[in-house]
Amino acid sequence: MKIVRIETFHVPPRWLFVRVEADNGQLGWGEASLEGHAEAVDGALEALRDRFVGADPRRIEDIWQIGYRGGFYRGGPVLMSAISGMDQALWDLKGKHYGVPAWELLGGYVRDKVRAYAWIGGDRPDDIAEAAQKRRAQGFSAVKMNATSEMGYIGAPQFDDVIERVHAAKSAGLDVGVDFHGRLHRPMAKQLARALEPLGLLFIEEPLLSENPEAFSAFAALVSTPIAMGERLYSRWDFKRFFESGVIDIIQPDLSHAGGLTECRKIAAMAESYDIAVAPHCPLGPLALASCLQLAASSPNVVIQEMSLGIHYNEGHDLLSFCQNPDVLTPNAGYLAIPTGPGLGVEIDEAKVRAAHETRHRWRNPIWRHTDGSVAEW
Known part of the structure; x- marks a missing residue:
């Protein structure tokens, strides 16, 4: 079996799909979405076409x-996102070639379903109470929200609104x-973490940028809330120093940024x-x-598992818009079932x-x- 075609599709709202076709007509789909940089990843995939048209698609590790x-x-987000989409x-x-789910080829399944959480509140969080009730009605038992909009290095702490929003969701x-x-x-992250500490959060995500690993130890000493991070790390080598530091409780690799299923399994x-x-x-599409x-x-x-159903970025097209079997990615009582169809299980x-x-x-x-x-972090 040989790869004969590698195609890319810029799919709204902000996704980049990858289609790999073999000479026997077998197809595979992946997602190389890198939000805001689809053109750059598409360019990186040009080099992968030169490498892999003619290769045996079953030799995933070698590829x-x-x-x-x-x-x-x-390394880095662009090259690793290109590899991720190809790998998926x-x-x-x-x-699909062997008629089994990918997890069967990875050693079999260890669970029937995984708990899911959804986004509420948007980039500048508001209307939390109403959004939380809607997610509860959809069957979710967990949600995530942005803590704040833009904030400077220092300033008089005004975290009452943040605490109020958390209470609204928990209620x-x-x-x-x-x-x-x-x-x-x-300076501000330390103060906000202290303010949130009594609220019993599921986790605090990306309290600091991952390019400042030395700051995580000091931050972790201030809170007992689990610390989550990793969406801006792109390989096991990027994660290694955070594992060794002992201060991270939950890692969040992105399977469309961090080398696909092959690397994220490692x-x-x-x-x-x-x-x-x-x-x-x-926060991406169905293939991710x-x-x-x-x-x-x-x-x-x-x-x-995070999922993007109904999030604020999905204008015009939502998570399930391009799925022929949307039930596979539809949550039930706050859980996502493990797909049983061949390959990734999504048509x-x-x-x-x-x-x-x-x-x-x-x-x-x-x-x-x-x-x-001055420019603020988004």
Whole structure:
């Protein structure tokens, strides 16, 4: 079997799908979405086409190694997202070729379902009480929200509104994770963490940017709330220093950014040896989520799964818009079932994808500024 075609599709609202076709007609789909940089990842996939058209798609590990190590420059969000989309598509193709789910090829499943959580509140969190009630009505038992909008390095702490929003969500009977989104710098992050400590949060996510690993130890000493991070780490080598530091409780690799199913399975296994939980980052599309569920099926330390159903980014098209079998990714009583179909278990409506690509998206995140005009973290 040989790869004969590797195609990419810019699918709204902000996704990049990868389609791999073999000479026997077998297909695999993956997702290389890197929010705001689809064009750059598409360019990186040009190099992978040169490498892998003509390769045996069943040799997933070998293809991964060449994709990562076959050039002098490696790592980072663009190159690793390209590898991720290709890798997901290969697992999808191989599973379909043998008629089994990807998790069967990874050693079999360790669970029947995984707990899911949904987003509420948007980039500048508001209407939390109403949104929390809606998620509760959908069957979710856990949600995540942004802690704040833009914040400077210092200032008079005004965290009452943050605490009020958390209380509003918890009053709906939900467990709540709070995402700092890397928006806070060390002085304010410490104060907000202290303010949130009594609230019994599910986790605090990305309280500091991952490029400041030395600050995590000091931050961790201030709170007993579990600390989650990792959506801006792109390989097991990026995660290694955080495992060794002993201050991270939950890692959040993104299967469309961190090397696909192949690499994230290895990252999860490394985390298991440090007694660290895994909660994959996934505010993306159906193929990314389906890949996450293959990881959840085969990795014992996956504890909860993010999903993008109905989030504020999904304008015009939602998580299930391009699925022919949407029930596979539809939560039930706050859980997502492990897919049992071959490959990633999701059937993509190819005609609809091709039509959407005709008016390809150019999604960009907003640029925020402080009151003094300087650029703020988004």
